[in-house]
Every structure is written in C-alpha cells, then in structure tokens.
Amino acid sequence: MTKEKVEDGNDDMLIDGEPEQRQGNAIPEGFNANYLKVYYGKLFPHADIFKWISYGNDGKHPACDQSYFGRREFSFTLDNDIYVRFQSFNSAAELENSIKEKCPFKIDIGAVYSVDPAKRHAYAQAGDNVFTPVERELVFDIDMSDYDDVRYCCSGADVCLDCWPLMTIAVKVINTALRDDFGFNHILWVYSGRRGVHCWVCDGRARRLTNEQRAAIVDYFRVYKVGNENSHKKVSLMGHALHPFLARSYTEVLRAFFEEKLLCSQKIFATEERFEKILKMIPDDSITSELWGRWQESKRSSISKEDLNVVRWEQLKHMLQSGKQKVQGLRRCVEEIVFSYTYPRLDTEVSKHMNHLLKAPFCVHPKTGAGCFSMLLNDFLSSLPGRVCVPIDPDQCEEFDPTTVPTLSKLLEELNMGGLRADIDFDWDKTSLGKSVRFFRSSFLQPLLKSCKEEMESSYNAKLQHSKNSISW
Amino acid sequence: MEIVRSQRKSSVTDVAPTLPLYRSAPALEVRLDDFELFAIDRLRVLKGISDGLSRGRKPEEMEKLVRDLWRTNMRHQNTSEVINKDIISHFVLRLVYCRTEELRKWFLSMETTLFRYRFRLEIPEAQRALMGEFDLLYKAVGSAEFESVKEILGQVARSIGQPLPNADTIFFKVPFEEVPELVAGRRVYICKGYAYVPMNQVVSLVVTQFRSYLSKALVLTNRKWTSTIREQEKDRLTPIVEALSTSYLGPDYSQPKEFAEISIKDIDQVANTSFPLCMRHLFEKGVGLKLDDALAFWRAEFSQKVGTERFDKEYAYSIRHNYGKEGKRTDYTPYSCQKIISSTPGVGDHHGCPYRHFRFTLKLMHFHLPQGHATRQNAVYHSEITFFLSTQTSTVKLTSKQIYDFYHDCFLLVCLLLESEENLRAALGKMGVSDRAVEDIMDKVRNRHYQLACTLTFEAVHDSSCDAGINHPNQYFSDSQKILQSKMVIPLGEQLGGMVCICMRQHELVDRKL
Numbered sequence: 001m002t003k004e005k006v007e008d009g010n011d012d013m014l015i016d017g018e019p020e021q022r023q024g025n026a027i028p029e030g031f032n033a034n035y036l037k038v039y040y041g042k043l044f045p046h047a048d049i050f051k052w053i054s055y056g057n058d059g060k061h062p063a064c065d066q067s068y069f070g071r072r073e074f075s076f077t078l079d080n081d082i083y084v085r086f087q088s089f090n091s092a093a094e095l096e097n098s099i100k101e102k103c104p105f106k107i108d109i110g111a112v113y114s115v116d117p118a119k120r121h122a123y124a125q126a127g128d129n130v131f132t133p134v135e136r137e138l139v140f141d142i143d144m145s146d147y148d149d150v151r152y153c154c155s156g157a158d159v160c161l162d163c164w165p166l167m168t169i170a171v172k173v174i175n176t177a178l179r180d181d182f183g184f185n186h187i188l189w190v191y192s193g194r195r196g197v198h199c200w201v202c203d204g205r206a207r208r209l210t211n212e213q214r215a216a217i218v219d220y221f222r223v224y225k226v227g228n229e230n231s232h233k234k235v236s237l238m239g240h241a242l243h244p245f246l247a248r249s250y251t252e253v254l255r256a257f258f259e260e261k262l263l264c265s266q267k268i269f270a271t272e273e274r275f276e277k278i279l280k281m282i283p284d285d286s287i288t289s290e291l292w293g294r295w296q297e298s299k300r301s302s303i304s305k306e307d308l309n310v311v312r313w314e315q316l317k318h319m320l321q322s323g324k325q326k327v328q329g330l331r332r333c334v335e336e337i338v339f340s341y342t343y344p345r346l347d348t349e350v351s352k353h354m355n356h357l358l359k360a361p362f363c364v365h366p367k368t369g370a371g372c373f374s375m376l377l378n379d380f381l382s383s384l385p386g387r388v389c390v391p392i393d394p395d396q397c398e399e400f401d402p403t404t405v406p407t408l409s410k411l412l413e414e415l416n417m418g419g420l421r422a423d424i425d426f427d428w429d430k431t432s433l434g435k436s437v438r439f440f441r442s443s444f445l446q447p448l449l450k451s452c453k454e455e456m457e458s459s460y461n462a463k464l465q466h467s468k469n470s471i472s473w
Numbered sequence: 474m475e476i477v478r479s480q481r482k483s484s485v486t487d488v489a490p491t492l493p494l495y496r497s498a499p500a501l502e503v504r505l506d507d508f509e510l511f512a513i514d515r516l517r518v519l520k521g522i523s524d525g526l527s528r529g530r531k532p533e534e535m536e537k538l539v540r541d542l543w544r545t546n547m548r549h550q551n552t553s554e555v556i557n558k559d560i561i562s563h564f565v566l567r568l569v570y571c572r573t574e575e576l577r578k579w580f581l582s583m584e585t586t587l588f589r590y591r592f593r594l595e596i597p598e599a600q601r602a603l604m605g606e607f608d609l610l611y612k613a614v615g616s617a618e619f620e621s622v623k624e625i626l627g628q629v630a631r632s633i634g635q636p637l638p639n640a641d642t643i644f645f646k647v648p649f650e651e652v653p654e655l656v657a658g659r660r661v662y663i664c665k666g667y668a669y670v671p672m673n674q675v676v677s678l679v680v681t682q683f684r685s686y687l688s689k690a691l692v693l694t695n696r697k698w699t700s701t702i703r704e705q706e707k708d709r710l711t712p713i714v715e716a717l718s719t720s721y722l723g724p725d726y727s728q729p730k731e732f733a734e735i736s737i738k739d740i741d742q743v744a745n746t747s748f749p750l751c752m753r754h755l756f757e758k759g760v761g762l763k764l765d766d767a768l769a770f771w772r773a774e775f776s777q778k779v780g781t782e783r784f785d786k787e788y789a790y791s792i793r794h795n796y797g798k799e800g801k802r803t804d805y806t807p808y809s810c811q812k813i814i815s816s817t818p819g820v821g822d823h824h825g826c827p828y829r830h831f832r833f834t835l836k837l838m839h840f841h842l843p844q845g846h847a848t849r850q851n852a853v854y855h856s857e858i859t860f861f862l863s864t865q866t867s868t869v870k871l872t873s874k875q876i877y878d879f880y881h882d883c884f885l886l887v888c889l890l891l892e893s894e895e896n897l898r899a900a901l902g903k904m905g906v907s908d909r910a911v912e913d914i915m916d917k918v919r920n921r922h923y924q925l926a927c928t929l930t931f932e933a934v935h936d937s938s939c940d941a942g943i944n945h946p947n948q949y950f951s952d953s954q955k956i957l958q959s960k961m962v963i964p965l966g967e968q969l970g971g972m973v974c975i976c977m978r979q980h981e982l983v984d985r986k987l
Contacts, residue, residue: 182649183666205666209650216653220663241631243659 033079033103035408036364040100042427043411044362045437050092052202052445053109056452058092063460071134073110073117075357076102085110085357086117106365108357111136112207136354138184138201138209138217141347142170145195150341152266152274159195159402162265167197168397169257170344173249174199174221175394181245182206182217186448188440189392191405193365197392198358202448204455215352220245223343235339237332250335254342259313262341269295269312278316281340282333287319361440362433363389364408390436393443406432491599492591493556494606494683495690498564501557508565509713514546515562516717519583524942526586527922539590568702568710569717571694581691585684592676604675607682611645614669619644622662626669629662635673643672652677747953749927749946750827750900810924810944827897828914828923906933 050069051058057068074087074095089095099107111133115123120131144163148155153162171189178184178201186202209217223235223246242250262268269275275295279288295312320333350356365386387405406414411431418430428434503511521542525535547562549555563584570580592600619626619640626644627637638644649668655661655677661668670678703711814826897918901911910933917926927943935956943949 180665181663183664205650213650213653213656216649216657219657220659239632239634241628243632244625244628244662245659247628 035412036105037100037103038412038415039364039408040103042415043431043433044099045428045440046096046099047092048437048440048445049360049362050095051449055202055204055207056449056456059453061453061456061460063456063463067116068112070116071114072112073355073357074360075108075110076104077106077108078102079105086120088116088118107360107363109360110357111354133354135207136209136356138206138214139351139356139358140174140199140201141192141196141350141358142167142174142199142344143192143196143347146345146347150266152268157195161401161403164400164402165257165261165265166342167402168400169253169342171197171199171392171394171397172253173344174346176248176252177221177245181220186444186451187394188361188444189394189397190361190389191387191392191400191402192359193363193387193389198361198389200358200361202444204452211353214354218346218348218351221344221346222348223339224345235336235343237336237339242335246339249343250338254338258338258342259310263309263313264307266341267309268341269309272296275312278337281337282316282320282330284330287330291316291319359389361389361391362436365389388433388436390433391440391444393439491556492588492595492603493560493563494603495560495563495567495687499557499560501561503561505709505713507558507561508710509717511558511562512565512569512717514558515566517546518542518587519566519580522583522586523579526582527917527925528942529917529920529922529925535586536590536593539587540594543587543591565714566717567691567694568698569714571691571698577688577691577695581684581688584687585680588683589676589680592679600675600679604679607679607686609675609678609682611647614644614646616640618646622664622669625662626671629660629669630671633658633660635671638671645670645672645675645678647678651681653681746957747950749943749949750904750930751927751946810927810946814923826923826927827900828918828926829921901930904930904934906930 053072054069057064057066070088070090072088073085074089075083075085076087077083087098089098110117112135113120114132114134115130117131123130144151144154144159144167145156147163147166151163151166153160159167175187175189178187178199184201184203184206186206188200188202190198190200192198223237237246241247267274269278272295276292279292282288291312294315316337317334320330350358365388386408387402388408388411390405392400411433414431415427426434426437428437518539522535522539525538530538547555547558549558566580566584570576592603595603614622619638623638630637646667647670649656649661649663649666652661652668652670652674655668655670655674656663660674660677661670663669706714810826814829898911898915901914902908906914910929914926914929914933917923917929924943927949928939931939931943931949931953935953937956939952941948943952
C-alpha cells in the first residue's frame with residue numbers, strides 16, 4: 001500500500017547524541033521506526049537468536065543438518081501492519097541483515113518445515129503435502145487479559161504489581177510440571193512485552209512432539225471447563241482426590257499465593273458483588289445463605305483489626321471444611337475457589353499446533369503515537385508500554401517486575417550515556433538489556449547447546465555403530 | 474459378475490481371530506457387489522460411531538453402541554466369512570477415505586474408536602496377544618519401584634475413580650508421548666517424562682499404535698491411489714470408490730417432486746421459523762458482528778442490498794454452480810451437513826457451516842473511505858470479502874494490494890481480530906435461543922461437534938427433542954415444519970399444502986434472500 005517509507009538517516013543522532021538538541025539524554029517515550037532501527041542495529045542479540053534456533057546444526061560436526069535453520073519460518077510484522085509469513089534465512093548474516101533492513105515491528109518464530117518455507121509454493125506443485133511442519137518448540141502463551149474475571153486492580157491490557165503474581169503462579173506451576181512431570185530441561189520463559197508471559201520448551205523431545213501430543217499436554221494442564229460463562233463454577237475438580245500434579249500445584253503454589261497475596265491485594269471478598277461470585281460456587285444453599293447473612297451484618301460493623309478478606313475466607317473455609325461437611329463436593333469447594341482465582345490460564349491454540357507463531361524473545365512491543373491507526377487500535381496500543389520481551393528466570397520469578405522492564409526509549413537513553421565507553425565490547429552491555437542477554441546465554445543457551453551437541457554426538461555414534469555392524473554382517 | 478482380484482499377496486492367519494490389525498490387504502477374491510455392500514455396511518457402523526461421539530456418549534454407552542452397530546451391520550450368513558467381511562470392508566473404505574486430508578481424518582478417528590471398543594470387548598489373553606502384535610513389549614514396573622511410587626499411583630487411581638493398585642497390579646512405564654489420551658485426561662502418573670500405565674488402561678497404548686499405523690497406511694494408500702489405482706480401475710472400482718465417500722446414508726432430500734415450492738415472499742417467514750443457521754448465516758454475519766462504536770456506521774450498510782447487477786451475477790453463478798454439480802452417481806445430496814462442514818468457505822463465500830466457520834475465520838478490516846455513496850456501497854459490499862483474512866493459524870488472505878487494485882481510493886487502515894465467538898452467540902440470540910442453551914451449544918462448538926451444536930439449536934428453538942440429530946439442512950427444515958405444524962403455532966406449513974421443503978442449495982437460497 002501507499003505507506004510512506006521510513007525516513008532513513010536519523011538514527012545516528014541518537015547515538016552520537018547532540019545534547020543541545022536533545023535536552024540531556026531523555027528520549028521521548030514512544031515507539032517509532034527510527035528507535036527500532038537503532039535497537040536492531042545495536043542491541044538486538046541476533047547472533048544469540050541464531051545460535052538458539054540452530055540447535056547446534058550450525059557447527060562443523062558431520063551430523064549437523066545444514067538445512068535446519070533455513071527451514072525455520074520467521075514472520076515479520078511491518079510498520080504498516082503488513083504481515084509477512086514464511087520468511088526463511090540461510091545464515092546468521094542473512095537473518096540479521098533482513099531484520100535490520102526491514103525493521104519489523106514484530107518478529108514471530110514459527111515451525112521448522114520439511115522444506116524451505118520460502119519455497120513452499122514450488123514444492124506445492126509436486127502434489128502431496130511435502131510442505132509440512134516437522135519440528136517446533138512446545139510453546140505456551142499466558143495472557144493477563146484472560147484473568148479479567150479474577151482481578152480487580154486492572155483489566156484488559158493493563159498489568160500492575162497487584163495482579164502480576166497471577167503470572168508468577170503460572171510460571172511456577174507450568175515450569176515445575178514441565179521439568180518434573182514431563183522431564184524437560186531447556187525451558188525459556190519470556191515476558192511477552194505487555195501483559196503476559198511466553199514459554200519455549202526447547203528439548204529435542206519437545207520439539208518433535210506431534211500436534212496430538214501437544215494437545216495432550218495442554219489438556220493435562222487444563223482444569224477450566226471450556227469457557228462456560230454461565231456456570232458459576234469455572235473449575236471442576238472431580239474424583240475423590242486431586243491428581244498428583246494438581247495436588248502439588250495446590251499445596252506448593254496456589255494456596256499460598258491465594259491466601260498470602262491475592263486475597264488481600266485483589267480484595268476478593270471486599271464487596272457484595274465479589275463475595276457473591278464466590279458464594280455462587282458453593283452448591284449448598286444453607287451454607288451460602290448463612291455466610292451471606294453474616295457478611296451483610298459485618299459490613300455495617302467492621303471493627304475487626306484483621307483484614308476483612310482474610311476473615312471472610314477463614315469463615316468460608318471453616319464452614320466448608322468443618323466436620324459436618326462430609327460431602328466430598330463441599331470440601332472440594334475450597335480448592336475449586338482457589339483454583340478459580342489462581343490457576344494458570346493458557347491460550348491453548350498456540351500450544352497445540354506446530355505451525356502457530358510466537359513472538360521472538362527480545363522483540364519490542366510496539367507502541368504507537370501516530371494518528372495513522374484507527375481509534376480502536378490506537379487506544380489499544382497507546383495503553384501499552386513499548387517494553388522488550390526479556391527472559392524471566394523461573395527460579396526468581398517472584399522478583400520479576402514487569403513495570404521495570406526496559407522500554408525502547410530507556411535503552412536508547414542508556415546507549416547514549418554509555419556511548420563513549422570503550423571498555424565494553426557489546427552495545428547491549430551498556431544498557432539494562434545486558435543483564436537479560438547474559439541471563440539468556442548462561443541459563444538457557446549454553447546448557448541447551450551443550451545438550452544439543454551431546455545428542456548429536458550420541459546419535460551420530462549410534463549411526464556409525466549401526467553401519468559398522470551392518471557392514472560386518 | 475465381475476471379480477475383483479487383489480494383487481497384493483499376504484495372509485491373515487497370524488492375526489488375532491476376532492480383531493484384525495489390518496496390516497495387509499487380504500489375498501481374497503471379492504465379488505464386485507460385495508466390495509460395495511460390505512463397505513456400506515461398515516460405513517453404517519462408522520457413521521453410527523460418529524453420531525455417538527458427537528452426541529457426547531459416555532464410554533460405557535459407546536461400548537454398547539459399538540457392539541450393537543457391529544452386530545447389526547457386520548454379520549454374514551456364512552460364519553467363516555465374517556472375518557473376511559471385516560477385513561475387506563476395512564480395506565475398501567481405506568481406499569475410499571484415503572483421498573483427502575479431511576476424509577482421512579474422519580476415517581482414522583472412526584476406525585480408531587471402533588478398534589478401541591472392540592479391543593475392550595476382547596478377553597485379557599487376546600488383549601495381551603494384541604499388545605505383542607504391536608511390539609508393545611514394555612517391562613512391567615518392578616516391585617521395588619512400585620513400592621516407591623505406590624502412594625502416588627493410589628492418588629491417581631482415586632482421582633479417576635479406579636480401584637487402588639496393589640502389588641498384583643501390573644504397571645508399564647512408557648514414554649508419555651505414547652499415551653497422549655491418558656496424559657490429556659490426567660489418568661496416569663507422569664514422572665520425568667514417563668507415564669505409569671496400569672494394565673486396565675493399556676487399551677490407550679494399543680489404540681495409539683493402531684492409530685499411528687493406520688494414519689501412515691492411509692497416506693501410503695493415497696499415494697498408490699493417485700499414482701496407479703485410480704487410473705487402472707477407472708471403469709470399475711474408481712466410480713464406486715468416489716461415490717462411497719460422499720454417500721449419505723440418511724433420507725434423500727434431493728427429490729423435489731413431493732414438495733411444494735415456496736414462493737420468495739414466504740421465505741422471510743419460513744426463514745425465521747425453520748431455517749438452520751447456515752441458511753440464515755448471511756444476514757446474521759452482517760448484523761451480528763460485535764463492532765466498536767466507531768464502526769457502527771457500517772452495520773446498517775452491511776445488511777443493505779447490493780446492486781441488482783451484482784445480484785444477477787451471483788444468482789446466475791450459483792445456478793451454474795448447482796448444475797455443474799449434477800450427474801454424480803450416489804452423490805445424492807451434495808450439501809449434507811458433513812459436506813458443508815468439511816468445505817472451507819472461500820473469500821466472500823456465504824456458505825459453510827456457521828458453527829464451524831464462525832469459530833475460525835472472522836477478521837475485520839476497516840476501510841477509510843472517501844465520500845460518495847456509490848463508492849461507499851461498493852466498498853461496503855467488498856469489505857465483506859475482507860472478513861476472511863489471515864489469522865496466525867490460517868493463511869487465507871486477501872492482500873491489501875488486491876483490495877487496492879479494486880479501489881484505488883480505498884485506504885487500508887487496520888486489520889483487527891474480533892472474537893468470532895461473539896458473532897455466533899449473537900446469531901443464536903437472534904434465533905431466540907436462551908442464554909443457557911447458547912452456552913451448551915458453544916460447548917459443542919468448542920469441541921468441534923458442529924452437527925450436535927446445530928441439533929441443540931434445533932432443540933432449543935423448537936423446544937422439542939431431535940434424537941436423530943441434524944444431518945442435512947433440509948432435514949432441519951422439514952423436521953422444523955413438522956413440529957410447527959403439529960404445534961399449530963404457525964399455520965404456514967398448511968398454507969403451503971402440507972409438507973414443504975426447500976429444494977435449494979445454500980447459494981441459491983442466500984441469493985434469493987439477497
């Protein structure tokens with residue numbers, strides 16, 4: 001379409017800095033193609049992304065699959081909202097040059113296909129479906145906007161420190177299950193840049209899962225009844241016991257987060273509207289009406305020093321778990337409430353299909369100020385900070401604060417400040433992105449490449465052994 | 474009588490007597506009419522299973538259903554022929570259903586379900602023999618290991634209402650990838666990538682193997698079919714094979730003679746009472762969209778008539794299209810639900826099953842339009858085309874360039890995903906379906922039981938049960954008319970002289986409405 005081309009040649013001013021024009025080093029908040037150009041030129045860790053996506057196939061080992069990286073789909077979203085799928089690159093340089101040249105607002109990573117995705121049409125003519133995804137990280141996408149019915153601090157695209165613990169819970173629960181239950185080791189958690197988290201499971205075994213197996217894992221994680229909004233009970237925990245995975249999630253993560261954090265920070269019992277929502281989850285009228293009556297009373301005379309939410313939660317638990325309530329369903333109710341308010345909500349489609357795309361780590365979420373978008377989209381985008389999709393350490397995920405994740409303008413500011421320091425090799429090391437890149441390398445990339453190498457080594461040796469044997473026979 | 478000779482050599486002697494694994498085609502002589510009749514009998518079983526599944530039957534009910542279907546349809550007067558009928562019919566249908574992705578998927582799913590319940594009906598010795606056939610030679614979990622995980626295995630058993638395991642319970646430790654359905658249902662304990670599968674759930678392992686084997690076999694059969702068989706057999710088997718996959722085993726709705734035509738002026742009224750959603754779809758699609766206020770303006774425009782020229786063109790097109798479809802052998806009713814569901818509406822198409830396609834396709838494009846009513850109307854008309862744009866999953870895409878080629882003065886601005894589910898809700902709401910019923914329907918849609926969703930809609934709208942399920946848009950209509958007549962709520966059916974049926978294809982109907 002007739003979209004103006006990005007004006008070139010402005011980026012160096014940000015680097016060399018012309019302080020008299022720029023009022024110190026403050027870079028106006030916002031998002032534009034020029035900022036992005038500098039970011040891709042100086043900060044984006046192209047080489048690390050290439051290393052990761054190559055999974056050791058970029059080496060010299062005879063078992064390396066030289067076509068591997070070139071069969072990976074990348075997708076770019078360009079600045080006029082044009083979405084270009086099925087890009088592929090044959091080398092680190094090709095990838096880097098294309099990113100720098102096209103300056104995509106968003107980079108998505110797709111599957112590894114049977115053939116070069118850029119040439120899929122050529123293969124399509126050969127009949128049969130030669131062009132098919134063959135490998136893909138197992139990915140998860142958890143978005144805060146799916147939690148709108150259980151958070152009262154923000155809604156939609158907004159997040160704050162009061163609701164972010166919901167994401168922390170998701171990281172903890174899913175991460176533990178992926179490691180302990182499914183035995184995966186190479187797991188990357190990334191802040192999605194706005195209101196959620198992404199997870200990339202990169203073990204060879206995970207990358208080779210079929211769609212059916214992916215769907216099975218997603219279902220293993222699912223406790224929500226499929227969006228039955230009219231039903232008051234969103235979670236249904238059947239049976240006489242919880243599955244060990246759910247039981248562990250409950251005792252190790254959910255209960256504590258609910259009682260120690262969310263109960264008070266979200267003021268879950270604070271108003272009639274809120275506590276009614278919970279009472280509706282209890283299938284026993286005598287209990288609900290008694291609690292309702294009590295809480296109506298206490299509304300008028302709340303002199304208790306203890307937090308209202310805590311008091312009410314304790315009362316509810318007491319009613320449901322007291323000796324009288326032998327009925328299994330009622331005892332389970334406490335757990336169901338906690339699950340409803342805390343358990344991770346996955347965007348299941350992304351995880352189930354190999355050909356789904358997911359935004360690459362270290363992308364920047366676009367924020368636009370220009371009036372070239374419709375009201376709708378503009379409102380939507382302007383509510384979001386242009387933050388970098390940085391990795392999250394799952395072992396320290398309580399510490400993660402989405403509001404301090406570097407924004408594009410902050411990074412450029414830092415880059416300007418540190419511009420003259422010659423003692424630093426990498427530009428990103430001059431900025432707060434450095435920490436993230438270092439974490440990506442040391443906790444994820446290096447162990448991953450080590451195991452890729454080992455896997456390659458052992459499968460190669462096995463093959464050699466096999467061919468030796470077949471010769472001697 | 475012609476004789477079909479299989480050229481493939483093999484024997485079936487090493488297969489368990491009652492439940493073959495269909496590893497190789499039988500070296501049997503088959504009469505040509507048996508070829509077709511056996512296949513139809515098996516097809517009845519598979520369709521019955523498909524119905525049962527989409528109605529959400531419980532496993533116990535399915536077990537009984539499968540047993541009954543099998544007994545009713547797969548008998549043979551000659552006992553020794555029963556097994557041959559089983560194998561022959563399977564291989565014929567494999568040929569029939571290998572030809573497209575959609576057909577393969579359906580066949581795979583139904584045959585796997587059939588296999589599952591037949592396996593469950595086998596005695597344990599036979600089950601173990603079948604495991605052996607699949608090379609499922611997992612070692613049982615040793616007693617020391619069992620003791621170490623006994624507690625947690627008990628917890629899993631209690632969570633799914635199974636008897637607690639004891640020292641005699643055999644568990645197999647298998648990679649979780651091999652028992653996806655047990656993983657999905659949290660029916661096993663999983664630790665470090667291994668699932669602990671108790672003997673009574675082993676069916677899942679076997680079924681996974683069966684499924685994966687059959688899936689690969691279908692692709693191979695397809696290759697053989699396209700490369701050689703179709704051409705070689707073009708005068709003999711090919712017509713039968715091609716007719717079988719579209720054969721619709723319900724009543725025939727294609728014969729117009731018994732029914733009165735409905736005049737166009739009545740269609741409005743009939744549409745409101747008796748049309749299935751797929752036939753109302755067009756209007757709803759225009760008005761049911763949940764648009765932002767900024768876009769409200771367009772709402773009115775969407776439902777306006779398009780120009781006469783356009784109408785004639787489309788109308789003529791659909792007539793041609795219909796006639797072009799004529800003349801296939803047993804393709805009695807090309808627009809049965811199964812067919813509608815499996816078709817993907819193209820850009821600008823009005824047909825397709827709304828339960829399915831509402832779910833996947835809606836996207837909205839917003840045009841910045843210049844002033845001038847004529848241009849605007851055209852653009853509005855064409856903006857409908859752009860509803861079917863690419864999502865992250867689908868590559869169906871109308872590029873901005875294409876649009877630009879049409880309208881140089883249109884300026885593409887935004888492409889925004891709308892929650893398409895809302896559209897379906899809105900459409901159902903307009904039909905007078907209660908909120909509660911809408912939720913049930915949405916549930917079915919989410920589980921991809923589109924025909925069942927339609928059946929539930931029918932039941933909700935008519936406040937009456939529909940045990941046979943909806944299998945054809947015309948059946949929806951005629952069943953609806955029957956109910957309405959019996960209730961005397963709307964005397965329309967009488968006015969039109971008893972039974973009424975729209976013997977129109979979807980296109981035609983939609984165009985008339987336009």
